[in-house]
Amino acid sequence: MEKTFHQKVIEVVQQIPYGKVTTYGTIAEFLGSKRSARMVGWVLNSQKNNINIPAHRVVNRKGLLTGKTHFQGINLMQNLLESEGVKVVDNQIVDLEKYLWKP
DNA sequence: TCTATGACTCCGG
């Protein structure tokens, strides 16, 4: 059973430490194809039921919480990030580079 | 097998 794309994504996302965030592009790039950023989002959407996936730590390159629209509760994603010490304003992470984590 | 969709990103203006 080979590791599928989404399985790798899950693996990486689970490695995101507390108080850190990453972008779809970063994950996609780590997987080999930067252009696969959309797949990362697709995977999270598919695995969003899995609480083991801290999808709230995954944002787009601008630090915008694009995924919150598909999240379980519009306020949940931002709330979680703020709880972890990540500053979020207007659905966007402040000082993204400061919190950005890379595998 | 082919088409459509998408939690994105890059390029030019």
Next chain:
DNA sequence: CCCGGAGCCATAG
């Protein structure tokens, strides 16, 4: 940074 357009990849039907 904003806007519009194009590209790219994997999954579902």
